[in-house]
Amino acid sequence: MHWDYTVILALLGIIVPLLGRRRVQMLLRSPDTKKADRLRLYFSTVISQWALAALILWRAVVHGMTASDLGLAMPKPVLTVFVSAAFSALIIGNQLLSIRMMTERREEARGIMAQLALRIFPQDRSERLIFFFVVVTVAICEELIYRGFLQQFFTQLSGGMVAVGVLVASALFSIAHLYQGKRGLITTYVVGVLFSTVRAWTGTQVPGMLAHFAADLCAGFMLPGRIKAIHEDASSEES
16 A cells, blocks of 8 residues: 555544544533634634645545546436435435434533534624535535545455445544544444445435535534524523
């Protein structure tokens, strides 16, 4: 295996998860975040994700991976259009259901993901505008890294076994979300397998990128208001 691939795997499998968990722990220790804190987080996320994706794509191309290998081509346009629409609808529906379940259960609204949502998701119109570009960045870069480079790398490493690429890439995608705890790791792994399977079936990243964008945008725009409303209702009842 190329030395730079070893570095990339260590970065994605160890450094990124640990840094992500450390950042989340710092956010959760603070009583609240201010607008400047959220904007700083947004800009740092955009810069770091594009830098990491650019580095990985550069080394992948140097070692012979093509646009098709990385899922950047569209070999089945008609299938891609139908799958993109259906997959995005499925993921949005699941996200809305998850938001509803979280907001109907008060213990969920006080959990780690709800508390994190209140600290990092946008609170006003200007933040939502910038957050939109954060979501675009995350949808493109994470799909390129995990469903593009990693899935193809492990498929090639296993002698063309697509299932190996799907399962191992999904495991690393799950580990990247270490900050979500055991339940989050399992959920993220299942989601990763689903996204990787769609990418393998269609041969393109388009459905995954669109669904990823839709899910994150939905959560970012809807969750903060819903969680705040629950907290306000609970405070009213207690008083």
